[in-house]
Amino acid sequence: MNARLVPEVGSDDAPFWESGADGVLRLQQCASCTRFQHPPAPRCHHCLSEDIAFTAVSGRGELYSVSVNHQSWLPGLEVPYAVVVVAPDEAPDLRLVSRMAGLVDPGAPPRIGDRVEVRFDEVDGVWLPLFVPAGAGA
Numbered sequence: 563m564n565a566r567l568v569p570e571v572g573s574d575d576a577p578f579w580e581s582g583a584d585g586v587l588r589l590q591q592c593a594s595c596t597r598f599q600h601p602p603a604p605r606c607h608h609c610l611s612e613d614i615a616f617t618a619v620s621g622r623g624e625l626y627s628v629s630v631n632h633q634s635w636l637p638g639l640e641v642p643y644a645v646v647v648v649a650p651d652e653a654p655d656l657r658l659v660s661r662m663a664g665l666v667d668p669g670a671p672p673r674i675g676d677r678v679e680v681r682f683d684e685v686d687g688v689w690l691p692l693f694v695p696a697g698a699g700a
Contacts (some may be wrong), residue, residue, distance in 0.1 A: 566685045567636070575602040576611060577616040582682030588616040590655065598653035615666025623650040626657060628672050642666040648678060648693055661690040665680030 571579050589598045594611035605612045627647035632637035644662040677696035682689045
C-alpha cells in the first residue's frame with residue numbers, strides 16, 4: 563500500500579479536498595477578475611475581492627515539472643513515484659503540486675509537456691487529486 567500524507571483541512575480549502583468525491587476537480591475562481599487561484603484563500607490573490615467560489619474544471623492539464631523519486635521518504639511508500647507540477651488547461655499560469663497515480667515505469671517516465679488528467683484517491687475523507695497520462699482510462 564502506498565503511504566499518503568493527508569493535509570489538515572480548513573474552512574478555506576475544504577471544498578477543494580472534498581470535491582473529488584464526485585470525480586470533479588474544483589478550483590477557486592474570482593467572480594470579479596475571473597482568475598483561478600490555488601491554494602484556496604478567503605480573498606482573491608490578484609484583485610483582493612472576497613467574491614470567490616469553487617468552480618468545476620476539466621481536470622486536464624500539462625506537466626510543467628516532474629521529479630521521479632527512487633527513495634522512499636515515508637514508511638510504506640513504494641518507489642519509484644513521480645511528484646508533478648501541473649498547469650491546468652483552464653488556468654495555465656496556475657500550478658498544482660501533486661503526484662502521478664501509481665508507480666513510474668522506468669522505461670517511460672512522465673516528461674515535461676505530457677498531457678495529464680486528474681484521478682482521486684480518498685484517504686480519511688480527504689480526496690487527493692492525483693494525475694495519470696491523458697487517455698489512460700479509469
